[in-house]
Amino acid sequence: MMNGRRLALMQILDSRKKYTARELAERFGVSMRTIQRDLDYLQTIGVPLYAEVGAGGGYRALPNRLMPPLQLNQSEALGLFMLLQLLELVPDFPYGEIRSHLADHYYSSLPLDTKEQIDRIGDHLAFIQRAAVIPAPWTTLILEAAMEKRRLSFDYSSSGGIKITQAFPLGLYYEQGCWYVPALKDERTLLYRADRMHNVCKLDATLPELQTMKEWMKQEDDRERVQVSLQFTPFGARVAQTDPDYDLITDDRWEGLVPHQELPFLARKLLRFGPEVRVLQPPALRSLVAGLLRQAAEQYAHDEDVTS
Structure with missing residues (x-):
């Protein structure tokens, strides 16, 4: 079962550093046998650990690893599910798979009385989306490109037809039912609608000095x-x-x-x-x-x- 030591062990291995079993045992003040049982347990619950043998070897967590489990009290759990219900109104939320994962997997692990209270809240609480819901399936890829400061290639639908475009996205923002993408193209920052972007793919070109969207939004609009x-x-x-x-x-x-x-x-x-x-x-x-x-x-x- 997951105890405090195993949870702390998961967080340490998640630091991307490499630790030997002896270093971990000394850190937690337990035997090598105990730390090995902890490592075996983490692997059985899905933590992707990578072990290197020999001199200089050790344990570390691989990418796409599982994060530490949520530890919420009842009030926090109720608030989380209300937040998930609200997020359902935002189409194509980046990394949106979190909604179904928490709603299904986390819900199933809750105590019966907490589940019943969540169900009762659903009978008395509703969020209504008045703005049109326009699909924009590329939001996660666009956001990743912005964080990596990489150029995007995409087909863009405008009043003049579909044009093949390349630009460096600064980020994403959501307003009145639509995702918007400010992006640098030919030394100008233009605003694109994410739902009008198709066949989006990341290119190898990067621009390390590219400003963030937060910096862009702080700039003063000097238009007349x-x-x-x-x-x-x-x-x-x-x-x-x-x-x-x-x-x-x-x-x-x-x-x-x-x-x-x-x-x-x-x-x-x-x-x-x-x-x-x-x-x-x-x-x-x-x-x-x-x-x-x-x-x-x-x-x-x-x-x-x-x-x-």
Whole structure:
């Protein structure tokens, strides 16, 4: 069975250093026979130990080894399963196999009363995903490439069609149902949608000086910005406050600085509020929204001509 000494032994071997059986026995103050039984036990439960014989030999753990077992109290175990339920809403979570492993294997090892409490929580707790779930099966590979600072090759689907692309990913971030990949291409950092990346593979080329995504996100956006003022109806304000972009609404009004290049995108986002919002500033944004509304109205006017 797993005791404190065997757990500590597993953690020591996981350090990637090599230890002889004698060094391990002396470290734990036990006999060589006892430490050998501990090593045999770890191998039987799946810890992939590698033994080298002869002078300079010893024991070490191989890659893809098993990690030390979770040791949680009941409150922590309940919190873990609620967290797993929440993660189920995030499609293609990197290393996502952890969800099914913990939900099945770890659950089966819990005491009966803890299992029953987890089941009861499931009857009274739900997480709802409002954003569209868009598959992005390459997230683990992309994240590994970012950590290794390696170049990726992938086919990218854009409005202009599918293009074969190579770039160095900085990392991943998840927002409103989509995974996004900032990546360095031709000395420019571009933003890709992970669900539009296909046939992704890592290349040999590396870039040791590549910045991390954390560093990239801290950089100031030096694009020219314009002042935007939006006046919502009371109902529109309640709807808008569910969107992180409009969480700072005061007296049904939102104001902020927006990059000039983002105005067309913002205009399309505002369409979903219909008559519940009015653009006060800038005139360019007001014109964009008005033009989109006219296009929408013309589509319905055409339908009326056909049916009349």
